[in-house]
Amino acid sequence: MAVDYKGRIGNLIRDARKHRGLTQTQLADLLSTSQSAINRIEKGHQNLSLEMLARIGEALDSEIVALGAGPTHLRVQGPTTLSGSIEVKTSKNAGVALLCASLLNRGRTTLRRVARIEEVNRLLEVLNSIGVQTRWIGDDDLEIIPPREFDLSRINEEAARRTRSVIMFLGPLLHRAETFDLPYAGGCNLGTRTVEPHMTALRPFGLEVKATDGSYHAQVDRAVGPRRPIVLTERGDTVTENALMAAALHPGETIIRNASSNYMVQDLCFYLQKLGVEIEGIGTTTLRITGLATIDVDVDYAPSEDPIEAMSLLAAAIVTKSSITITRVPIEFLEIELAVLEEMNFHYERSEEYVARNGHTRLVDLHTKPSQLVAPLDKIHPMPFPGLNIDNLPFFAVIAAVADGQTFLHDWVYENRAIYLTELTKLGGHVKLLDPHRVMIEGPTSFSGAELVCPPALRPAVVILLAMLASKGTSVLRSTYVIHRGYEDLAERLSALGANIETFRDI
Ligand SMILES: CC(=O)N[C@H]1[C@@H](OP(=O)(O)OP(=O)(O)OC[C@H]2O[C@@H](n3ccc(=O)[nH]c3=O)[C@H](O)[C@@H]2O)O[C@H](CO)[C@@H](O)[C@@H]1O
Numbered sequence: 001m002a003v004d005y006k007g008r009i010g011n012l013i014r015d016a017r018k019h020r021g022l023t024q025t026q027l028a029d030l031l032s033t034s035q036s037a038i039n040r041i042e043k044g045h046q047n048l049s050l051e052m053l054a055r056i057g058e059a060l061d062s063e064i065v066a067l068g069a070g071p072t073h074l075r076v077q078g079p080t081t082l083s084g085s086i087e088v089k090t091s092k093n094a095g096v097a098l099l100c101a102s103l104l105n106r107g108r109t110t111l112r113r114v115a116r117i118e119e120v121n122r123l124l125e126v127l128n129s130i131g132v133q134t135r136w137i138g139d140d141d142l143e144i145i146p147p148r149e150f151d152l153s154r155i156n157e158e159a160a161r162r163t164r165s166v167i168m169f170l171g172p173l174l175h176r177a178e179t180f181d182l183p184y185a186g187g188c189n190l191g192t193r194t195v196e197p198h199m200t201a202l203r204p205f206g207l208e209v210k211a212t213d214g215s216y217h218a219q220v221d222r223a224v225g226p227r228r229p230i231v232l233t234e235r236g237d238t239v240t241e242n243a244l245m246a247a248a249l250h251p252g253e254t255i256i257r258n259a260s261s262n263y264m265v266q267d268l269c270f271y272l273q274k275l276g277v278e279i280e281g282i283g284t285t286t287l288r289i290t291g292l293a294t295i296d297v298d299v300d301y302a303p304s305e306d307p308i309e310a311m312s313l314l315a316a317a318i319v320t321k322s323s324i325t326i327t328r329v330p331i332e333f334l335e336i337e338l339a340v341l342e343e344m345n346f347h348y349e350r351s352e353e354y355v356a357r358n359g360h361t362r363l364v365d366l367h368t369k370p371s372q373l374v375a376p377l378d379k380i381h382p383m384p385f386p387g388l389n390i391d392n393l394p395f396f397a398v399i400a401a402v403a404d405g406q407t408f409l410h411d412w413v414y415e416n417r418a419i420y421l422t423e424l425t426k427l428g429g430h431v432k433l434l435d436p437h438r439v440m441i442e443g444p445t446s447f448s449g450a451e452l453v454c455p456p457a458l459r460p461a462v463v464i465l466l467a468m469l470a471s472k473g474t475s476v477l478r479s480t481y482v483i484h485r486g487y488e489d490l491a492e493r494l495s496a497l498g499a500n501i502e503t504f505r506d507i
């Protein structure tokens, strides 16, 4: 029987379109064609020229139709019980901040044990395109050597548009060029994420940014410097990092108020200290920075472990009712999460604390025990550190789904993240969206396998994968780039604990 290639390619296009959150009409507009043509293509009723395939790939920002290089999918057989030990990797968010901060240094930066994730790969592509030399040493140490001058005219726009972190080039670059353009920051589809706080924070350093034609046009007035404390309008992580990086190369003192004291900000501060920048107030909301006119040192820094990956692994153990050991857990940034879990009747043991390779962050090993959880009495909601981390909130959806009773989650932060948690219903969960920010979850759930496309948001995508581990039968999770954006070899590492996950591609 002839293989239905047109049908398969149609499915791939449909998946990629949904993954980008586009309707058929929106895709048709991008391709200057009609919605009915897209419908025919997706149904496999249309002959496609190679040129059309290439245009579709471009419009969907996906290599989906490049033979042999299409998206990866996961096939999960459940239910699973996990066993053994797993080590938490270093964080995506410190990793990307440090890559941007390396632009401040004319010397060589060596970062130890950087997570091998797509978000880092995209930023490396951007750095390479402007002349920065980067090289992996061994498995996961990264050497970064800047050029004498950056060539911003050659910036890899495609890579830049796939990550929001590129906005953190503004802080370092404002010291290196008087005018420059950066492509608009992209990243997960979590609803509108403002960049205005970044502009407010960097204006005191003389930066003015105009956003037109898909680019930020930056102009720097060297005569301008902060005359009074910079008060951030939001206690955001990357905005604090941008202000810190601008302050690092501003000779003299800068004070930042309402600063985030979150884990990635702390890692950035420790790195900047190694560069010779003086910083007081690390871990608080007021940072006092004494910057330098130039920074030219060979520096070695080891960022700390990822509290969000640690939370993901805890959730994996909880939903599969497994006994596993999770090592190198940055407990300092998971204390509220664990306190809530304890209230929900989660049993575990924790080791004595030890110090991360950055010389500061407190780590522990956690040993999980199978527990029958109960819903918490109060709603679960995130807060800036030291509150429950916003990126950890989605994991409470799948945890609540296996707990007895009703749990309310309130995601006040993102306009468009809680909505993806309702995908759990396709696996048998009872998740009700009360409004775009609040979900109500009724447990316990008896999950059963299904085929789903990854939601276009990292944490909800992992939440679905974890529910699949607990689901009876076969599940398929399609288009997993979004997971690789933030996790190194997650499927392989869960499989090493006994999960049955197979990675595959179409065609
Ligand atoms: C690379 C990186 O480090 N990314 C993290 C960083 O993104 P990032 O720093 O880019 O976060 P955003 O600036 O997008 O802030 C997230 C959302 O929170 C809102 N907001 C934030 C702070 C505040 O005090 N008030 C407020 O309303 C913002 O308007 C936005 O809607 O922080 C987010 C929120 O912790 C995390 O989800 C991201 O993983």
Ligand SMILES: C=C(OP(=O)(O)O)C(=O)O
Pocket: 164, 165, 187, 188, 190, 391, 458, 459, 486
């Ligand atoms: C929202 C996240 O990250 P980013 O800022 O990279 O989109 C996340 O890590 O969950």
